[in-house]
Amino acid sequence: MALLDVTNLDVRFALRRGDVQALRDVCFSLERGERLGIVGESGAGKSVAAFSLLNLIAKPGYIAGGSIHFDGQELTAMSDRGLRHVRGHRMSMIFQDPMMTLNPVLTIGEQMVECLKAHRRISTKEARAISLRKLEQVQIPSPSARLDQYPHELSGGMRQRVIIAIALLLDPDIIIADEPTTALDVTIQAEIMALLLELCEKHNVGLILITHDLGVVSQVTQRMLVMYAGRVIEQGPTREIINDPQHPYTQGLINALPQMATPGARLNQIPGSMPSLDNLPSGCAFHPRCGFVARADGSTRHACTDEVPDFVTSGNCRVACHMVAEMLDRERIPAEEIR
């Protein structure tokens, strides 16, 4: 059994006008030391998926169904006290904006020591020694001086290094990184990603990387999920999805990148935009933007507009698309059996 196993996760937000389903039928798993990318555009539900793993969804959001199985424990049924042990200790998070994550009125050292003492019975001196070691690991220049500095004294790249050091503080099994480099410049981004990759490999830490940047995913992760309007629509080994995307949305996303077109030529755009979650189209949520609702012979594939597609297996990937299903002409696997 995998270290982390998410099955049929449903997350809803209870609003006055009714529930909005932010995630439906999300299934994925993560082995120890594996790196998984979650890709999608804003509003696809990738951050909600990450937050729900640690049950960090704020009200009015709640987990409406499904299970999150982590190292023999069921996280959805766990008490707050139990979850506190998992959070930070077994699974830690890196957020997008390092300035929002760090406490501006505490020094770096105080924040690190606080985190260590909350989980372990150790002296402040020991905690500072561990903190210093972690800062050295993330290759911050003059780490001992940083312990007594405040977050505003550090640059964006250094703050993100501190965040990574804090995430590694308790030697977690999984790090969940939500757009860790989006706020940073390209050269700093490249350094931070290289560091994260190196540390995860060295300490055999699993990584769940949430990003909209297909380039980053293709360089860092081994497997990836593509999300659209709250559902996973394609998952499999990163290389295979990047080189041979099956779902029309994934194809469109990759083909829309400027680097896929001849310079100066028209880009391959996907028409329209992602539907809002409280007003999803019938059938496949992507069908109004999809160029494959009509078959090659001109007839309409009614399943696209009427039925929510189930997953089909195509090579090592799983794809939720009627067109792919029809082309493969294979037996469909119901979503419950997908791991």
Add this chain to the structure above:
Amino acid sequence: MSSTAHATAAEPASPLLEIRGVEKRFSLSGDFLEQLKFKGGKLVREQKHVHAINGVDLDIQRGEALCVVGESGCGKSTVARTVMGLLHPSAGEIRYDGERIDDLSHKALMPYRRRMQMIFQNPYASLNPRMTIQQTLEEPIRLHHPDWSTQRVRDQVAEVMASVGIAADWGARYGHEFSGGQRQRIAIARALAVDPEFIVADEPISALDVSIQAQVLNLLMEAQQQRNLTYLFITHDLAVVEHFGTRVAVMYLGRVCEVAPTATLFARPRHPYTQALMSAIPRLEDDRPQHIRLQGEVPTPVNLPSGCVFHGRCPHANARCRSEIPQLIAADDGSQVACHAVEEGRID
């Protein structure tokens, strides 16, 4: 200031926009009284400045898309705003179609404002929430053509809405009713409403999703072909530059370090900073990033390094780099590089 560059560069007839030795400093010290400090028993006046841009020289030819790239704080947005007259340069001059525009009064600048328009990064902030789309699009036309009849203004709005793919019924709605991509489309329509010839676009697609970025980029390229527009395109995304730009200017810490035709720059980046920047782009093809790691971080623009601003992070820096500011020097392939090491042939 870079007279060598101008003498040697192959210069086609009159560029649309000329930026000559432009500097922009922002004061950090507040007003006169706040600048007074006691030092050694004496009252002294101290002024601190952020040197946002220091001696930028750029030409923009008619019909081209000049992309300015660089990391945050390199001064690329300041260049855009200075060109538009939203900021006054502290030194240097800007010529538009041969006429100097940086020292003009607000009123004298008006005819130029009609010919140059701007598209901003954040379409959520750049549309007035209290105006309908129709009002938003009519406003610049009424401002620049006060003599036009209402019908003529409406016709012009209808024409521009059709050309950027905005449905006629959007006119009665407000900005908040639209998604980011749609708002950016409206912002583009507003810029095109007065039939400009030059558009300054400051990170116009950075706030948008990938699939929407492609839509907006296509729209900008279509507009360029139909209306023969000239672009100054500010971005940090090199993949977009490779696709969109005719020429590229790379900026670092308020200075231009390399200007070259896009294909030349991507085939053979010459400045060490450009090389590092290009190697940092996450590409789909390679599995492992093989990027050039720079030492340290971008220095603060308050106390600029002496000599070449990049010397502290450059693997090729020597004594000359630490003392002498490099100027843009033209090469045979149409590129201009400001680097002593490239000039001396120390690096390829």
